[in-house]
Amino acid sequence: MKLYYAPAACSQAPHIVAREARLPIDVAKVEFPSKRTTDGEDLYAVNPKGAVPALRLDDGSVLTENAVILQYLADQAPGSELALPAGGIARYRLLEWLNFIATELHKGFGPLWSPETPDAFKEATREALGKKFDYLQERIGEGPYILGERFSILDAYAFAVLGWTRIHAIDIARWPGLAAYLERVAARPAVQETLRAEGLI
Ligand SMILES: N[C@@H](CCC(=O)N[C@@H](CS)C(=O)NCC(=O)O)C(=O)O
Structure with a gap:
């Protein structure tokens, strides 16, 4: 591959x-x-x-x-065990998360990448992302990962996307739970x- x-x-x-x-x-x-x-x-x-x-x-x-x-x-x-077996409800929960990360978080950053996007719209985009971050932080809690004890493909995807906060002037320190989560994921070999x-x- x-x-x-x-x-x-x-x-x-x-x-x-x-x-x-x-x-x-x-x-x-x-x-x-x-x-x-x-x-x-x-x-x-x-x-x-x-x-x-x-x-x-x-x-x-x-x-x-x-x-x-x-x-x-x-x-x-x-x-x-980076995903969950097909067929059970747990796999659908994993898919629910995957869809959230892909469509709300990943694509939520979309307007921030374009130099054509007006500043006011960029600000509204940061606000909207902030609400998704609130939700993610609350759901992860102490985690340590999105599914709890188990590191999964969800954490790899969330980690990659949340890293863009550094590029787009979003201060992750506003979400201390997410900042700690990112450190945990980053520490994995x-x-x-x-x-x-x-x-x-
Ligand atoms: N729908 C695709 C989108 C992937 C995507 O957004 N890739 C970005 C990098 S993060 C890219 O290659 N963008 C280049 C472009 O669209 O011109 C997926 O989920 O894999």
Whole structure:
């Protein structure tokens, strides 16, 4: 398998999961805005949507969409317990969280990335995100993780996305529970390995 990623992008989530699960995986770094890998491959030729993450499977086909790639990786290493078995209500709870992280948190940052977004709209976006952070902080509580004792694909995804608060002038110290949660996740050896591999530490 080969994971196409960009440093500190949402692709950091599957990057962490692959390392947590100790899956044999190659990685290809994609540069923005050229959207080419360091060996010159065009991201659009890999994923016509022009986005990371993209996962090339061993049969040559490509899987896209973070929430799906995360589940795929976790399911490749069932012993790692990074997701939950299909069929039971617990899997649907995991999917409920995954959808929240993808659509409310991840895409909630959307307007902050564009230089075209008016400042007032950016401020309203930060306010709206703050309400989601309130909810997340309350639900995690002492955690230590979103599902309680167990680290999962949800934490990898939330960690990657919440890291963007640093880029977009959102002071995470307003949510001490989330700040502590991020420190816990960051301290995991596989997360440290990922941050090093992405050149972030
Ligand atoms: N729907 C996609 C969105 C992925 C996405 O937003 N990727 C960003 C990086 S965090 C990206 O590659 N953006 C480049 C672009 O859309 O031009 C998913 O969930 O995987």
